Amino acid sequence: MPTEVSRAAIALAALASLSFAQPHQNYAEIKPAAIPGAPMGWNSWNSFANLIDSKIAVEQAQALVDSGMKAAGYQYVVIDEGWWKGARDGAGNIVVDPRQWPALKPGQRAGDMSNLAQYIHSLGLKAGIYTDAGRSGCSFAGPDIGPKYPGTGSEGHYDQDFLQFAKWGFDYVKVDWCGGAAEKRIGAVQYAEVAHAIEKAEKATGHGIYFSICEWGSQKPWNWAPGVGGIVSDIWRTGGDIVAPVVEEAKDEAHLKRMATLKNVLTAFDAGIHPEAQHTGYYNDLDMMVIGMRGMRENWDRVHMGLWAVSSAPLMVGADLTRLPKSSLAMLTNPEVLAVHNDPAGVQAIKVAEPAPGLQVWAKPLAKPGERAVVLLNRTASPAAISVTWAELGLASAPAQVRDLFAKRNAGRFDAVYTVTVPAQDLAMLTVSGQEKGAAFYSAAGDTELIGGNKALSFRDVRSRKGATFVRVIYSSRARATVVGRLSVNAARSTGVAFPPTGGETRALTLYLLLRGENLPNNLEFSAPCGDEIALEGISVSP
Numbered sequence: 034m035p036t037e038v039s040r041a042a043i044a045l046a047a048l049a050s051l052s053f054a055q056p057h058q059n060y061a062e063i064k065p066a067a068i069p070g071a072p073m074g075w076n077s078w079n080s081f082a083n084l085i086d087s088k089i090a091v092e093q094a095q096a097l098v099d100s101g102m103k104a105a106g107y108q109y110v111v112i113d114e115g116w117w118k119g120a121r122d123g124a125g126n127i128v129v130d131p132r133q134w135p136a137l138k139p140g141q142r143a144g145d146m147s148n149l150a151q152y153i154h155s156l157g158l159k160a161g162i163y164t165d166a167g168r169s170g171c172s173f174a175g176p177d178i179g180p181k182y183p184g185t186g187s188e189g190h191y192d193q194d195f196l197q198f199a200k201w202g203f204d205y206v207k208v209d210w211c212g213g214a215a216e217k218r219i220g221a222v223q224y225a226e227v228a229h230a231i232e233k234a235e236k237a238t239g240h241g242i243y244f245s246i247c248e249w250g251s252q253k254p255w256n257w258a259p260g261v262g263g264i265v266s267d268i269w270r271t272g273g274d275i276v277a278p279v280v281e282e283a284k285d286e287a288h289l290k291r292m293a294t295l296k297n298v299l300t301a302f303d304a305g306i307h308p309e310a311q312h313t314g315y316y317n318d319l320d321m322m323v324i325g326m327r328g329m330r331e332n333w334d335r336v337h338m339g340l341w342a343v344s345s346a347p348l349m350v351g352a353d354l355t356r357l358p359k360s361s362l363a364m365l366t367n368p369e370v371l372a373v374h375n376d377p378a379g380v381q382a383i384k385v386a387e388p389a390p391g392l393q394v395w396a397k398p399l400a401k402p403g404e405r406a407v408v409l410l411n412r413t414a415s416p417a418a419i420s421v422t423w424a425e426l427g428l429a430s431a432p433a434q435v436r437d438l439f440a441k442r443n444a445g446r447f448d449a450v451y452t453v454t455v456p457a458q459d460l461a462m463l464t465v466s467g468q469e470k471g472a473a474f475y476s477a478a479g480d481t482e483l484i485g486g487n488k489a490l491s492f493r494d495v496r497s498r499k500g501a502t503f504v505r506v507i508y509s510s511r512a513r514a515t516v517v518g519r520l521s522v523n524a525a526r527s528t529g530v531a532f533p534p535t536g537g538e539t540r541a542l543t544l545y546l547l548l549r550g551e552n553l554p555n556n557l558e559f560s561a562p563c564g565d566e567i568a569l570e571g572i573s574v575s576p
């Protein structure tokens with residue numbers, strides 16, 4: 034496939050040198066770097082609220098395995114609010130109710146959270162737990178069921194609590210914001226401190242902890258959460274809760290009336306569109322899924338699954354897995370849809386067309402050159418034909434193969450456009466395999482190491498006709514671990530960029546950058562806290 038080569042100037046600020054180079058290979062074909070995918074698993078909140086206990090967690094973990102969800106890639110079992118009622122011992126260590134968390138096998142002590150983590154691990158799954166960035170968490174702010182418990186947050190105990198979570202064996206921590214919000218804290222500051230506590234706990238124990246930030250988008254976390262505190266991978270919630278917990282055991286009027294709706298699913302999806310923040314292992318979190326919960330229908334489940342998958346959003350299922358409808362399970366485990374979710378480019382879909390109100394085309398590039406994942410979404414109350422054109426997908430005008438992922442069929446080869454009738458409140462999810470249009474390549478020739486301190490590598494004259502677009506960053510790294518750098522665009526916005534190790538091989542990262550359009554010049558500046566381990570070869574900018 035021809036790559037249009039734009040001979041471009043780059044300047045290494047430190048040396049103020051200008052250099053020009055030809056790319057030495059076909060940049061479209063370079064393999065993606067191994068970034069972590071968005072987490073998949075189960076979370077207790079949506080169906081059990083504060084009633085979570087050992088029995089429920091054990092049953093759900095078992096159901097994750099028995100249902101085939103584990104085999105499909107769901108791996109986390111996360112206990113949310115309610116596992117802890119805020120008690121600490123004289124040394125400040127978290128103390129839990131031994132009846133809620135009994136021994137699970139001989140030799141264990143009741144009230145030791147490692148019992149559950151061990152059990153979850155014994156199933157080949159990973160364990161997740163929950164706290165708040167403030168002093169008194171959501172259990173105090175307004176618990177869904179039960180009395181208010183003060184002191185249910187980790188503020189003042191970040192190092193101690195995260196060390197404890199790691200020692201217990203938890204692999205994932207969701208950090209809520211009820212306390213932080215009540216105390217009017219700054220999210221970027223608190224969550225950076227939490228990230229540092231995680232780093233210390235990991236160093237002390239050798240046990241990794243995945244960081245899930247939950248401040249509901251209130252302080253625009255997409256602007257600061259990617260790489261916050263130097264973390265190599267994380268997720269951040271972009272909105273409020275899709276549904277208040279639908280707890281079957283709770284027979285009060287409020288709970289009996291609750292149900293999940295498509296409207297709320299779509300609201301969460303719309304609030305979560307921040308593609309400029311989602312890259313290199315950092316993900317917008319559209320909230321726990323409500324697939325299979327009271328109120329949902331098969332077509333709504335499909336809309337939910339298709340939108341979360343095309344977004345590569347975390348797939349944390351909130352339904353009671355012991356009573357998941359068959360059709361919901363099939364939706365959640367559809368291998369081709371999950372392949373789009375797990376695509377190694379890891380970017381979020383963007384809306385490329387809205388031919389009529391409520392009829393939308395969402396798309397994103399997949400790691401394989403010329404491949405796009407596409408969602409044709411019908412939000413209206415009547416069936417409608419929706420088309421996607423290759424031009425909208427940034428593909429060359431040449432025949433492309435279309436596959437319908439939920440219908441599990443090849444639709445055929447089409448020259449420039451594909452049209453399908455989508456039922457009311459439903460979607461079609463496609464992959465379109467065509468030909469990449471030539472991207473403009475900007476080479477960082479010569480001395481391309483990223484240098485620590487205040488030095489940075491700049492691409493000063495990056496042009497895009499349409500403005501915001503997908504950009505691939507071509508680099509190699511000899512570092513042993515992921516290096517978290519930064520990228521600033523036109524000195525206005527900056528984002529964390531994680532560079533996974535590549536063993537010295539050339540690899541690509543895909544980012545969506547809010548460039549200035551109309552072929553005006555853009556300045557991209559990369560920096561990273563490292564020596565000469567990372568070499569940037571250049572960037573390619575989709576037309």
Ligand code: GLA
Pocket residue numbers: 078113114171172177209247249273274
């Ligand atoms: C907030 C979060 C939810 C859940 C509850 C627990 O509302 O957004 O996901 O963790 O707190 O109270």
